[in-house]
Amino acid sequence: MGLGREQIVEIFDDPVYMPGAKVVSLKHIRNDGTYPLKDIGEIIVRKGDVGYVRDIGTFLQQFYIYAVEWVERGTIVGMRGKELKPYEPLTPQKGATP
Numbered sequence: 001m002g003l004g005r006e007q008i009v010e011i012f013d014d015p016v017y018m019p020g021a022k023v024v025s026l027k028h029i030r031n032d033g034t035y036p037l038k039d040i041g042e043i044i045v046r047k048g049d050v051g052y053v054r055d056i057g058t059f060l061q062q063f064y065i066y067a068v069e070w071v072e073r074g075t076i077v078g079m080r081g082k083e084l085k086p087y088e089p090l091t092p093q094k095g096a097t098p
Contacts, residue, residue, distance in 0.1 A: 009062045010081070017066055021053045022087035025070075029077055045070055045077050050087055 017023060029045040031038045038044055045051075045068075054076060055067040065078045 007062065010064050011058055011062060015056050015064050015066075016081040017053045017056070017084065017086075019053050019055060023051055023053060023066075023068060023084040024087050025049045025051070025068075025079070026083055026085055029079065029083070035075075035077070044075055045073065045079075049073065 025045050025047055027047050028043050031040055031042050031044050033040045035044055049070050049072065051068040051070040053066050054069050057065045057067065057078070059065050064081055066081065066084065067076055068079050068084070069076045
């Protein structure tokens with residue numbers, strides 16, 4: 001019987017995002033003290049920001065960490081796959097004029 005803390009080991013599967021993938025943040029990310037030149041608690045990525053996966057690493061031999069470059073913010077932040085979604089460009093509605 002487990003302790004209820006078991007989590008899926010992501011690295012048994014392929015990464016969700018590959019380098020170059022365009023992604024959107026699903027949540028605000030605040031500096032926990034590991035990001036230099038920013039105050040602790042300062043928002044470094046906002047929900048809805050668009051960025052590009054630069055690299056993929058692992059954490060605790062369980063999780064993928066995606067190094068995402070947030071071009072408009074001039075930052076690179078490591079994020080979990082569950083904090084991201086694929087970018088989907090807006091498509092015009094049928095019959096809409098540009």
